[in-house]
Amino acid sequence: MNTTHSTQHPRWGRTTRFLHMGLALIVSLQLLNSLVMEAPEPDHPLSGLEALLFHSHAWLGMTALAVVLLHWAWSLWGAGGIGMRHLFPWRAAERTAIAQELRGLLTLRLPPGGPTGKLSGLIHGLGILAVTGAALTGAVLFFALPENGQTNLVTGAAKEAHELISTFVWTYWIGHVMMGLLHHFVTRDTTLRDMLNLRADQRG
Numbered sequence: 001m002n003t004t005h006s007t008q009h010p011r012w013g014r015t016t017r018f019l020h021m022g023l024a025l026i027v028s029l030q031l032l033n034s035l036v037m038e039a040p041e042p043d044h045p046l047s048g049l050e051a052l053l054f055h056s057h058a059w060l061g062m063t064a065l066a067v068v069l070l071h072w073a074w075s076l077w078g079a080g081g082i083g084m085r086h087l088f089p090w091r092a093a094e095r096t097a098i099a100q101e102l103r104g105l106l107t108l109r110l111p112p113g114g115p116t117g118k119l120s121g122l123i124h125g126l127g128i129l130a131v132t133g134a135a136l137t138g139a140v141l142f143f144a145l146p147e148n149g150q151t152n153l154v155t156g157a158a159k160e161a162h163e164l165i166s167t168f169v170w171t172y173w174i175g176h177v178m179m180g181l182l183h184h185f186v187t188r189d190t191t192l193r194d195m196l197n198l199r200a201d202q203r204g
Contacts, residue, residue: 040149065135087125129170
């Protein structure tokens, strides 16, 4: 793995880092909870620990929805005006930068993180879209799915969509963790440390 690029990157401001950490924590808890949680079925009502795990998953999902909506709001109106451009870098110069960063990956060179990374921004944008989709379909189930798990046309579609989108959230989560560890242990830059540091406030 190439470690010759600079180990210092411009970093996000405190609010962005706080939202990122909150969303990362909640999504991690949700995904881990989903490994042991069972959803109610008409012939299998939940009780005891099963019910506790399911209701924990439901309320964590509503918390995730609130945080991801705050994240979207901050990306639109805060973060120094660069939040949405970072998440969806579609301009010609940005597409060129993404192509260059992809070519760099072929030579085992990690793309930069932080506000300057175009490929990382695009992946973040797609990941947040997946988290939003999972949270919104989960909210439909939260309000419309009865305790016995009996589905109708709306809740059945929401349940299938929720399970499908969750696969993309898992993919994003695993890739996100792996890239953070590679930045920290292989290229030894400050990307991971900066995102976990909430003390020094900067713009964005």
